[in-house]
Amino acid sequence: MQQNKRDFSVIKRRILQYLELKGITKYAFYRDTGTTNGVLSQPNGISEENLLRFLSYYNDVNPIWLLTGEGEILLTKTPKFLIKSNDKNFDKE
Secondary structure (H helix, E strand, C coil): CCCCCCCCCHHHHHHHHHHHHHCCCHHHHHHHHCCCCCHHHCCCCCCHHHHHHHHHHCCCECHHHHHHCCCCCECCCCCHHHCCCCCHHHHHC
16 A cells, blocks of 8 residues: 655654754754744645744744745845834934
8 A cells, every 4th residue: 555655744854954054953843933843854844833933043043045935045135114104314324
């Protein structure tokens, strides 16, 4: 009988790629985010709750990259919507 094997979730692969880049172990990921041990080793998808835990704790990851694979892994610039309009004096220093 042939089993229906499913490849690892693309998002899980990207999370693992991020963790490797940052030198973070799976154990540290589980401990820091409160995600159940073994989630990243299972070949199924990742729940919305676990995805939100990851994004909340590791806030330097680029969510566009995580979801689409486009752009840089890490956020390197402050998005324009986060810069207040009254910060016009910032460039003058």
